[in-house]
Amino acid sequence: MPDVVFDIIGTCIGYDVMIDAITNRIGDKLLKYQCNPELFFNAWGTACERDFSYLSQIGHYQTTKKILRATFFRTLYQAGIEDPKEFANEEDLEYLSNEWLKLKCRPELPELWSKLRENGLTIWCLTDGDRERVKGYFKNSNLEMPEENIISCDSLGVGKPTPEVYTYMLSKLPNNGKDAWFGAAHMWDCCAAKKAGFKTAWTNVYEKYPCEDIFGAPDIIADGLIDLGDKIIAATV
Template identity: 80%
Template sequence: MPDIVFDIIGTCIGYDVMLDAISTRLGDRLLEHNINVELFFNAWGTACERDFSYLSQIGHYQTTRKILRATFYRTLYHAGIQDPKAFASEDDLDFLSSEWLKLKARPELPALWKLLRDNGFTVWCLTDGDQERVKGYFRNSNLEMPDENVISCDSLGVGKPTPAVYEYMLNKLPNHGADSWFAAAHQWDCCAAKSAGFRTAWTNIYEKYPGEDIFGLPDIVAEGLLDLGEKIVAAQKNSK
């Protein structure tokens, strides 16, 4: 039976809850400084991902939730707020951090996973998020996912895109890599997974453009999640 491993946050789980939270809590204040909510959140999330990766690379692994809090005021400063702690309070940050726990699945995800399972795939998750938080996202979305199929980098003490993470995941699969796919909305994720030996599938729901001139192309490029599933199923059938 084929296996498919999904990146979770950004791929399966969307960011609408956080965008709404930032807009509700800080939107008017940000607008006074001509700061777009989506652009601010993208900068904040990117800063978090960068520091998560760099800390992992130097052997000083920290959880993403901790890093998200630590990069908040710095991101405000780089967005043009000269006194970030006067602009946003600790209560504001506590509110946004609590909303981070309330993220939900992208609308097409239940149908995608059903399509794959109906076609014989075992679905796995590989995430930089901690397992309890990711399980909470599934509960928020009324989705079933066995605990043993959710692999968090917290348990490894090293984060994506370190090659060892993907090698560990590939070796953990029942077939040890045979008929194994990796799916993500992040091209860096697909690039690393492909180097480890996965067949890869990328969806444009987050990054929009694949940046193939720097990442190369994954095996599948898809528009949205259902298109991703249909193309994976077709490719798997054609490979037999």
């Protein structure tokens, strides 16, 4: 049976913990600048993903945790806050950084993985996060994931969506990943995986709109995680 490789943060792991943390710590102050906590987190997280990718491309790889910390005050400034270090302090950043370690799986994930495994598919994780942090997310959610099936870009020194990451992942799979699936909530991730040779399945749990006119069409477009699993199983079994 084929293997299914999942992106983790954003796809399997939701961001509710961080949005709640921002709300509790600096939410009221953000609203005075017409910036709600979810919008701030999306700006912060998206900028972190961009810088992670760009630094990887130029051969200056940095971990996502380090980049997230480094870009906090910059994001506040770009939200219209002229003096970010008066608005927030290092204690605020430390609190939010610690909350980042407490993220949890999306509620549908245990059922999705159970369905896939019951139908004979093997699940793998390919993540820009470090392995220990990702293991912690699964522990936070009481979800089992074999450590040997968690592949972190930290071990490669190069991040997604660099093509080498996906070809390396394929090489780890039986038969070099022939007929393997890649599941993600990021269309850029699906686009890169498809170019490498994966069949791709995108779910709308994070981006909502697939924007196929710029990314191309994945093999599957799913409404949520359970629909993602059902469609992979239907296309495989």
